[in-house]
Amino acid sequence: MPALLLLAIKVILTVTVVLLTVAYCVYAERKVIGHMQQRPGPQFVGWRGLLQSPADVLKLIIKEDIVPTKADKFIHFIAPVLCLVPAVLALAPIPFNKSGSLLIADINIGVLYILAVSELGIFGIILAGWGSNSKYSLMGAMRSAAQMVSYEVALGLSLVGVFMMSGSMSMVEISKAQSGSVWYILPQFLGFFVYCVAAVAETNRTPFDLPEAETELVAGFHVEYSGMKFAFFFLAEYTNMIVVSSIAATCFLGGASGWLLPPLVWYLIKVYAFLFIFFWLRATFPRYRYDQLMEIGWKFLIPLALANVVITALIKAYI
Amino acid sequence: MGIKEFIGWVTLKDLRQGLGVTLKHLRRPVVTYPYPKQEFLAEERWRGLHTLWKDENTGLERCIGCCLCEKICPNWAITITTSHADDGKKVVDEFIVNAGRCLYCGFCAEVCPVRAIRQSTDYARKVHKRGDIILNKKELLERGGQD
Amino acid sequence: MCPAKVMPEKRRVKIHMGPQHPSTHGVLHLVLTLHGERISKVECEVGFLHRGMEKIAENLQYQQFLPYPERLDYLSGLVHPMALCLTVEKMMDIEVPKRAAYIRVILAELSRIASHLLWLATHALDIGAMTVFMYAFREREAILNIFEMVTGGRMTFNYFRFGGCKQDVPAGFVERVNQFIYDFPSRMQDYETLLTNNRIWLLRTRDIGHLSAEDAINYGVTGSTLRGSGVDYDVRKEFPYSCYEEFDVEVPLSDRCDTYGRYLVRLEEMRQSLRIIKQACQNLPEGDIIADDPRVKLPKKEEAFNNMETMIRYCCSVMEGFSPPAGETYMSVEAPKGELGYYLVSDGSPKPYRLKIRVPSLLNLAPLDLMSRGHLIADIVAIIGTLDIVLGDVDK
Numbered sequence: 086m087p088a089l090l091l092l093a094i095k096v097i098l099t100v101t102v103v104l105l106t107v108a109y110c111v112y113a114e115r116k117v118i119g120h121m122q123q124r125p126g127p128q129f130v131g132w133r134g135l136l137q138s139p140a141d142v143l144k145l146i147i148k149e150d151i152v153p154t155k156a157d158k159f160i161h162f163i164a165p166v167l168c169l170v171p172a173v174l175a176l177a178p179i180p181f182n183k184s185g186s187l188l189i190a191d192i193n194i195g196v197l198y199i200l201a202v203s204e205l206g207i208f209g210i211i212l213a214g215w216g217s218n219s220k221y222s223l224m225g226a227m228r229s230a231a232q233m234v235s236y237e238v239a240l241g242l243s244l245v246g247v248f249m250m251s252g253s254m255s256m257v258e259i260s261k262a263q264s265g266s267v268w269y270i271l272p273q274f275l276g277f278f279v280y281c282v283a284a285v286a287e288t289n290r291t292p293f294d295l296p297e298a299e300t301e302l303v304a305g306f307h308v309e310y311s312g313m314k315f316a317f318f319f320l321a322e323y324t325n326m327i328v329v330s331s332i333a334a335t336c337f338l339g340g341a342s343g344w345l346l347p348p349l350v351w352y353l354i355k356v357y358a359f360l361f362i363f364f365w366l367r368a369t370f371p372r373y374r375y376d377q378l379m380e381i382g383w384k385f386l387i388p389l390a391l392a393n394v395v396i397t398a399l400i401k402a403y404i
Numbered sequence: 405m406g407i408k409e410f411i412g413w414v415t416l417k418d419l420r421q422g423l424g425v426t427l428k429h430l431r432r433p434v435v436t437y438p439y440p441k442q443e444f445l446a447e448e449r450w451r452g453l454h455t456l457w458k459d460e461n462t463g464l465e466r467c468i469g470c471c472l473c474e475k476i477c478p479n480w481a482i483t484i485t486t487s488h489a490d491d492g493k494k495v496v497d498e499f500i501v502n503a504g505r506c507l508y509c510g511f512c513a514e515v516c517p518v519r520a521i522r523q524s525t526d527y528a529r530k531v532h533k534r535g536d537i538i539l540n541k542k543e544l545l546e547r548g549g550q551d
Numbered sequence: 552m553c554p555a556k557v558m559p560e561k562r563r564v565k566i567h568m569g570p571q572h573p574s575t576h577g578v579l580h581l582v583l584t585l586h587g588e589r590i591s592k593v594e595c596e597v598g599f600l601h602r603g604m605e606k607i608a609e610n611l612q613y614q615q616f617l618p619y620p621e622r623l624d625y626l627s628g629l630v631h632p633m634a635l636c637l638t639v640e641k642m643m644d645i646e647v648p649k650r651a652a653y654i655r656v657i658l659a660e661l662s663r664i665a666s667h668l669l670w671l672a673t674h675a676l677d678i679g680a681m682t683v684f685m686y687a688f689r690e691r692e693a694i695l696n697i698f699e700m701v702t703g704g705r706m707t708f709n710y711f712r713f714g715g716c717k718q719d720v721p722a723g724f725v726e727r728v729n730q731f732i733y734d735f736p737s738r739m740q741d742y743e744t745l746l747t748n749n750r751i752w753l754l755r756t757r758d759i760g761h762l763s764a765e766d767a768i769n770y771g772v773t774g775s776t777l778r779g780s781g782v783d784y785d786v787r788k789e790f791p792y793s794c795y796e797e798f799d800v801e802v803p804l805s806d807r808c809d810t811y812g813r814y815l816v817r818l819e820e821m822r823q824s825l826r827i828i829k830q831a832c833q834n835l836p837e838g839d840i841i842a843d844d845p846r847v848k849l850p851k852k853e854e855a856f857n858n859m860e861t862m863i864r865y866c867c868s869v870m871e872g873f874s875p876p877a878g879e880t881y882m883s884v885e886a887p888k889g890e891l892g893y894y895l896v897s898d899g900s901p902k903p904y905r906l907k908i909r910v911p912s913l914l915n916l917a918p919l920d921l922m923s924r925g926h927l928i929a930d931i932v933a934i935i936g937t938l939d940i941v942l943g944d945v946d947k
């Protein structure tokens with residue numbers, strides 16, 4: 086029973102912390118991008134706009150929930166939930182410190198689990214597009230599905246090199262394997278590069294944010310959503326960002342290892358650094374076109390990831 | 405593609421330079437200002453809301469009721485009613501500027517021969533009722549001054 | 552080449568883009584016929600912002616109509632009244648003083664830069680680069696501040712008058728412009744670094760929206776869009792007006808015929824405009840600001856009160872305006888969006904008999920269908936962006 090209680094506490098703690106992080110991620114994003122554009126970002130609500138995120142959440146909660154008359158009510162309702170739940174589930178095997186005591190579940194195929202679960206979010210997106218009964222939504226959903234399916238391949242393949250080097254798929258094992266030797270970002274730089282690109286695409290962020298390209302499809306799959314349902318998509322997107330950043334920190338940057346500071350802090354620094362890069366990219370780049378994105382995925386990233394696997398295998402076998 | 409460009413392409417030179425620009429700006433000061441908190445100061449020539457002025461020495465209204473401003477106004481935003489006083493002098497009974505119709509072209513101030521109607525730097529008039537947007541003579545004189 | 556052409560009709564999807572859509576630059580309504588994401592036909596519906604400017608002109612005296620044209624192309628509001636002034640001046644044979652002409656040139660070229668900056672901002676935003684948007688607006692702000700200082704308005708200026716300008720530029724104007732000239736090139740370097748060589752930008756703009764020189768001429772396309780197809784036509788060079796022949800300037804051209812080519816042309820045009828402004832500021836002559844012609848120049852206010860004749864003339868010129876001789880004139884200028892023409896018919900009365908405005912944006916919009924066939928839906932926003940339309944101008 087105490088074990089179950091502990092688990093429950095852990096779950097609640099993790100989800101709360103992550104959702105809070107998400108809320109402040111939005112704030113940080115607006116601040117960072119704002120300053121990159123020489124404007125201050127949110128600044129009126131609270132000290133330096135620090136209460137902007139709670140205010141936004143409140144606004145979204147009390148907003149009217151609009152359902153289009155022609156929408157499929159059930160699907161329209163279930164889609165945001167289907168989008169958010171996998172994103173939160175994917176947090177389970179992420180180790181926030183070295184020993185893994187803050188871990189919810191140490192699964193021996195942790196990374197695979199994350200990839201598999203977070204991929205379920207696509208259902209949410211497709212159903213959102215389908216259920217809204219709008220051409221714009223549907224188009225966004227189709228794009229999103231195609232994009233996530235193809236980049237999932239590259240994402241998975243880019244991590245294979247890491248699995249080969251560490252000999253495990255468990256997040257804890259992978260980060261332990263790096264603490265003795267160098268971080269995998271050095272031997273696996275190709276894999277890291279592919280991972281980064283695929284991760285940006287996977288989370289639908291600029292320069293790969295076609296599903297919600299606001300200037301073409303207005304907002305893509307969530308154009309017909311408002312209020313809390315819209316917030317769910319938002320939460321899912323940012324939670325996904327945190328998940329992919331955590332995988333990157335664990336698999337390529339040595340997880341919670343680092344000197345002087347406590348491991349948890351190190352871990353968070355690494356994750357936040359990744360999030361910062363997400364914002365930075367968003368501030369800088371134009372958007373790819375749909376077909377160009379697919380081309381990059383299939384013709385460039387996947388071969389590169391495969392090459393990385395082969396090279397790692399050869400080195401592993403002969404050295 | 406030369407070898408140099410190829411190396412640049414592989415090492416993502418263009419993208420790195422772009423990232424450099426945004427990073428450079430991250431440290432630069434903010435150029436916007438928080439509008440409602442910090443007031444926007446219009447230039448001297450600003451063609452804002454109208455004012456009617458009085459004469460400095462006599463304290464009488466400068467307006468002589470020539471109605472040139474009413475005539476030139478392209479949008480018929482000005483309505484003037486005049487009458488004759490007992491001594492035969494023309495008096496301006498009412499002077500109405502419908503700020504809702506006005507397109508702030510500045511012609512009225514430009515043609516007024518006695519510089520009675522002028523435009524202030526007041527750029528933001530806010531009213532709660534639509535009717536309040538119409539300015540009458542009293543308000544116009546209050547907004548103006550003497551010189 | 553384009554699979555959409557062979558697909559059966561019933562498998563196509565119609566999508567309505569606009570009039571409320573973030574990237575149609577206003578209230579443009581497009582009906583896209585799509586196959587998948589590929590465009591097989593674009594129908595363009597305009598007129599949502601129609602205000603009947605030409606009809607308004609027929610009901611107002613000449614000088615009363617002056618504040619209206621700047622509401623057509625509100626992004627470069629100084630060029631439209633300039634064209635109207637030039638038309639009426641041509642009709643009445645008024646010689647504009649040199650100082651006024653130079654000031655007109657400086658302001659018009661600043662307008663061109665402001666308009667191109669806004670084009671760059673929205674074009675980049677359409678393609679997803681949002682930072683360029685903010686940077687471009689930062690520079691545009693500097694220009695608008697100069698305008699505000701000179702004219703008293705930021706978007707609606709009403710500064711040009713028939714025969715010259717309303718009043719002289721305030722003290723410190725040349726310094727402010729010089730400051731802008733000094734700042735601007737380094738700022739442009741930032742945009743270039745963010746876009747010109749960026750591989751995503753290249754992918755999104757190269758070979759998109761091809762418009763051959765022949766098609767461009769046939770459709771009546773003008774301005775940077777035409778020069779982006781390699782046709783050397785610039786009204787400032789071909790039919791110089793307002794002292795443009797005195798400035799040393801090049802007309803940038805590009806043979807690429809695509810969105811990227813037009814992007815390069817417009818960037819270079821900003822530099823050339825800057826050159827014109829520089830020369831005009833250096834050689835800004837002294838002198839009158841408005842032609843000394845009783846038809847257009849109001850007598851001094853002090854004089855009007857000391858002299859009965861002057862007073863009558865003052866009142867008459869306000870009440871009745873002036874009457875150009877009966878006849879017709881056409882005058883065109885190079886607006887930032889293209890050739891802007893005013894065709895004026897006068898019957899000798901103080902109101903125009905007919906005023907036809909040849910707006911560049913409307914004609915530049917014509918080849919949209921041709922340019923976007925076979926492209927993907929994401930390209931259409933790039934193509935609308937590259938045509939550089941403004942809906943106030945399109946709908947008149």
Ligand code: SF4
Nearest residue numbers: 477506507509510512
């Ligand atoms: S500013 Fe122009 S529109 Fe407004 S009242 Fe004066 S003349 Fe009329």
Ligand code: SF4
Nearest residue numbers: 467468470471473516
């Ligand atoms: S404000 Fe000036 S122009 Fe108008 S009626 Fe009075 S004196 Fe005449």
